Amino acid sequence: MAMTPPDAATSEESSSLVKPPSPTELAPSPPPPLPVSVMTKPLHIVAHTLPALALVLVGIWMGSVLTSYVKSGDIVTPNKLAGFSWAYADGHVFNWHPLLMTFGFVFCSSQAALVYITLPFPHETNKKIHLALHSIAAVSALVGSIAVFRFHNEHKITNLYSLHSWLGALVWFIFVIQWAFGVYAYFYPGASPTVRASSLPYHIGGGIGVLALIYATAATGVLEKLSFNASCNVSGALNGEEVVGFMASDCKLGNSIGLVLALSLVAVIVVIIEAKLAPRPSFSSATSETVPLVSNGAASKQQGYHHA
């Protein structure tokens, strides 16, 4: 212990300039890190891109494809629903809901989760980007939630009866706790280094957990909308033609969005887990959380806890 220099980083940087250590100074050396996998970099790009693709596809769905198929007797009538509006009692108010939830909770929160792993900035900069993205996520999702309540209320539709809405409420509950605790523990100078260090695995676990729940909720939302649209398994006289088990563009796009969301969820989780568990020294964001970003001076002087 007494042989450990006070500042290990400085010692490492200048190690090539000093004389080699004598045999008595030699400590057991850690095994060399494994090489970074060739899969790592492409996976990072995939994990950033897939949530963006989901967002673009949701925009196309809501903006120009959304169609419900209304059956009366044997006659099936397509009913175009696409387009955006914020006008009172306009049904297109609903269409902001999937777009803003996908932008906020799916896209921004996924990017926020990847920040520490993929961005080249210092850890403190990454923390600010992480908080900023989650804050934008919250604002977007709040407006998106308002959109669907407005739509329901203006059309006398019952609120909060579907599993999608129950899951959405649970996502909000966990997300707000995660956000508030994150600000308190890792930005505000109040939390002790011990609290910060011991809570971090729970913050990361809870973050991945609520992100998975966000994607699950999004998938139920897509399926719910498709079931309202009745566009996946159309049978009857459609545009003067008898169809059986016809899958409309609305359904093909919705199902594709669901698949993109699923692949996106797996990619984001694989990237995070790989970065946290692969024995590389470069990914050590979990090790310096004993020092808050906004410091009152005293906390930053305490020694940080590092993984063994």
Next chain:
Amino acid sequence: MAMTPPDAATSEESSSLVKPPSPTELAPSPPPPLPVSVMTKPLHIVAHTLPALALVLVGIWMGSVLTSYVKSGDIVTPNKLAGFSWAYADGHVFNWHPLLMTFGFVFCSSQAALVYITLPFPHETNKKIHLALHSIAAVSALVGSIAVFRFHNEHKITNLYSLHSWLGALVWFIFVIQWAFGVYAYFYPGASPTVRASSLPYHIGGGIGVLALIYATAATGVLEKLSFNASCNVSGALNGEEVVGFMASDCKLGNSIGLVLALSLVAVIVVIIEAKLAPRPSFSSATSETVPLVSNGAASKQQGYHHA
């Protein structure tokens, strides 16, 4: 390195009997591990119990509650669908599908994911339990998948049109790859220690990813069944009484199952991440995968890679 005794456990147990090391034997000691959080043990129990609760509730739903609400004009008629059967063209064949998928993919796979963290057995025993649980999961889910195809085919319902079915197909695809690669890399003696060590973070990440996808797919399944049952927002003359936005027991139970699945997903992920990231020496399952369980003799003699 030469000073480390060959059996660290024995050395620890007898450390109080040997003389203290001389100053020249002192190496820089790692920082003391943080105390195990008081949240850890209860969370382990919750993570094991919630998937079991989901399974029990699905059994109750399919076995005795399942009811669809069929509307004709203003009259709404409840149509009891609960019960199990494997007879040809019997609609109750479907009910095996949610139960067997939940038992296999949700319950067994969740228990399998937690094995290394919560069970008191040696790592090699845990590996066998992990494989056994995932194998039982595959068999149960296979029969559950056959049940829904049989139901569709015997009732002339189109296969694979819904997002739930697309997600299910994706789950099967990733699950089979994970299973086969796991057997090849960590049981079969063919994979090199380097392959095993470098693939493990991807196996764990892919495993958590596909588990999250399993829960998302289950949630879409619950929502799809509830939309068929039309039990969440019943309006019309029901049992001689006019109802508006009535939520039947079928919906309440289905939505509750969805919530239990959601909490279960978050709990399982939090437990895994906490165990992998918390700086405790007891959780080192990721560190000894260079040695296959079924060895050809040569591989087991090679030195295992350990995290720094």
